[in-house]
Amino acid sequence: MQLSHEQFRELAWKHGMAATHQREIIFKAVVSAPGHYSPEQIYAVVKRRVPSVSLATIYKNLRLFVENGLLQEVTPHSSTLRVDGNLEPHHHLVCTRCKSVQDIAGDFVDFKRLARHVPGGFDLTQPLIEVFGLCPRCQNRKTTS
């Protein structure tokens, strides 16, 4: 995705964020190409253009972007280890905001079609599927909290 300076300013203002130089570089670093980036990777890229930038600034801004819905996390999950006490095949419904997880059943996935989009050799014999959304509680909390 390509974004002009003006477009970024508007986007930032729309979400009540100041349009700082660092912030713009960070955002562009993430969306300039599809990919799944770690804070360190983004730090390295941003540092080329803003050598004084700190990793803490990267973290603060990524978090802000995610909270405001400008970016998505690859893993909208709690980052702590959880193991599943349910050994039956089932799927998960996860709240993007509060990270709560509940089990869901149901055959809403067309595995034949899915198989067509999955690269050859990828093993889906025990498929677990996670669906992300916003739980009722979190919808009622104002956007930026």
Added chain:
Amino acid sequence: MQLSHEQFRELAWKHGMAATHQREIIFKAVVSAPGHYSPEQIYAVVKRRVPSVSLATIYKNLRLFVENGLLQEVTPHSSTLRVDGNLEPHHHLVCTRCKSVQDIAGDFVDFKRLARHVPGGFDLTQPLIEVFGLCPRCQNRKTTS
């Protein structure tokens, strides 16, 4: 799930693990009821029956169970923050073992059916779906590494 002492021993042996007392209590603590448990939670439960147990033992065994396929992680993901440079709606295909993530497209999800299984009020307006499996590389690595 209920499991007899004998059943656990067999299960352990089948995977080349010694059937220790702690290990059995830990496993049963996880599978005795469906739920998504943190190591701390399991620690608390196990400690009631084996007061000398340490948190490190919980971690070591949970990891072992997951590696051997006796348990599933709720989040079979890298635990570090990643943001997505792809702002278009898309889904993820994640390798349970090496945690690699790739984008997949395709309409393999029946959202009407899905909606039927999702509790009322859960917002799926921007659904992100993650499908877990084993990538070709990881299939070729032997099970216990």
Added chain:
DNA sequence: GTCAGTGCAAAGCCTTTGCACAAAT
């Protein structure tokens, strides 16, 4: 001029590791 953002260093969690002792095979 005011308020929000940045950068630094320090603190905080969660998780893993190394090692001596204990238990399982």
Added chain:
DNA sequence: ATTTGTGCAAAGGCTTTGCACTGAC
């Protein structure tokens, strides 16, 4: 007897926080 597991304490990695300075509005 040998091998594998346990428990402790210490180390490690990733992420957040507090605070003075800087820059946006």
